[in-house]
Amino acid sequence: MQVHSFLHSDTETYTHVLADVKQQVCAIIDPVLDFDAKSGRTRTTSVDEVVExxxxxxxxxxxxxxxxxHADHISAAIxxxxTLGGQLVIGQHITEVQKIFKQIFNFDTSFRTDASQFxxxxxxxxxxxxxxxxxxxMYVPxxxxxxxxxxxxxxxxxVVFVGDTLFAPxxxxARCDFPGGDAKTLYQSIAKLLELPEDTMMYLCHDYPSKGRKYCPTTTVAAQKLGNIHVKDGINEAEFVEMRERRDANLEMPRLIIPAVQVNIDAGHFPKPEDNGTRYLKVPINLLGE
Incomplete structure (x- = not known):
């Protein structure tokens, strides 16, 4: 087994390539599309490094x-x-997220909430x-x-790819204030991850390094139990929930949440072009961010 990690610097997201080098097969986990929110322009420069x-x-x-x-970057899965083929995999509870955000974005009946896009x-x-x-x-809501x-x-x-549950110690x-999120549930999910053997390597979806530390795609179960500032050994569920909810109440919405979510719940597809040949995304006014 080999794992190779690629940092998308704009969104501080890691894309991982998991490979069986003997049998010459691999999986790509959480690929990122370059997106300039100011212009609405997409590029594949970063993900093409992974493809190559x-x-x-x-x-x-x-x-x-x-x-x-994801709410912080647009998927490059499509x-x-x-370019390379492969089957697109996601957890089956994506249907619940599709239903939540279909209402938020007021998508018409053509938007499928049965996850058949995957x-x-x-x-x-x-x-x-x-x-x-x-x-x-591992289901970790x-x-x-x-x-x-x-x-x-x-x-x-x-090894384990933890997505947006745990970050570096x-x-x-991860925050829990998005529609459908819940701090108590996250604590219980993290507890499942921390039951893995202590030498298990954890591959992170993001890293936001503190001053003076370089970006790093990995940590271990032992390091998390010893030093995670939110859930290390000795921090109970009630303490975590109080901290997480207080912290989340003061966080801004992610910079790319509006374009990212409506594309990502549709498996990375942008809306179909309108009669002028241009694709458009929707922006709900005064709905998110309270």
Whole structure:
């Protein structure tokens, strides 16, 4: 098993490539599309580095895995799929998120809330085969209702891709104030992750390093239990919930939440072009951010 991590500097997001190098197969986890919110222009410059990396190694892309419908970046899953193939994977509870945001964006009846835009829907305990690697889905809601972590195991080691649940120990944990989020649920989900063996490597979806620390895509269960500023050993559920809700009440909405969510719940598809050939996104006025 090999894991290679690529930092998208604009959104501080990590895209990971998980590979069985012997059988020449891989998965790409949480790919990011470049998006300039000022101009509304998209580019694939960053994700193409990942695509070229896979091509250069001669690996077959089997899965494109989304840990959840992200609110801080737009998924590049469609570009990756068109370029490399692969099946698009997300947790089955994405249907709940689709229903919530269909109402928020007032999408018409043509918008599907059955998750049929995706190829594979996972539930807690489901497994995917990637050569000699077994990928096991872990349902870890709280940040949203649909978050999944993915545990990858082969004969040599086990790693876990935690999505937006835990960040580096000096950063803490994910916010829970989006529609459908819940701090108590997140605490319980994190507890499941921290039950993994202490030497388990955790691959982060984001890193927001404190001053003087370089970006790093990984941490361990042991490091989280020892030093996570929000949920280290000794912090109970009530303390976490009080801290998380107080902190979330003062956070601004993510810079890209409005374009990101409406695209990501549709598996990375932008709306169809209108009669002038241009695609448009919607902006709800005075609805989010309270």
């Amino acid at each position: 990396f896979v091509k250069d190694h001669g690996w077959e892309l089997v899965y494109i895995i989304e840990t959840h419908a 570009h990756v799929k068109e 190829d594979i829907l996972t539930d807690d305990g489901d497994t995917l085969a990637l050569g000699g690697i077994t990928i096991t889905a 709280g940040h949203t209702r649909a978050d999944m972590a993915y545990l990858a195991t082969d004969d040599e080691k086990t 000096d950063v803490g944990t």
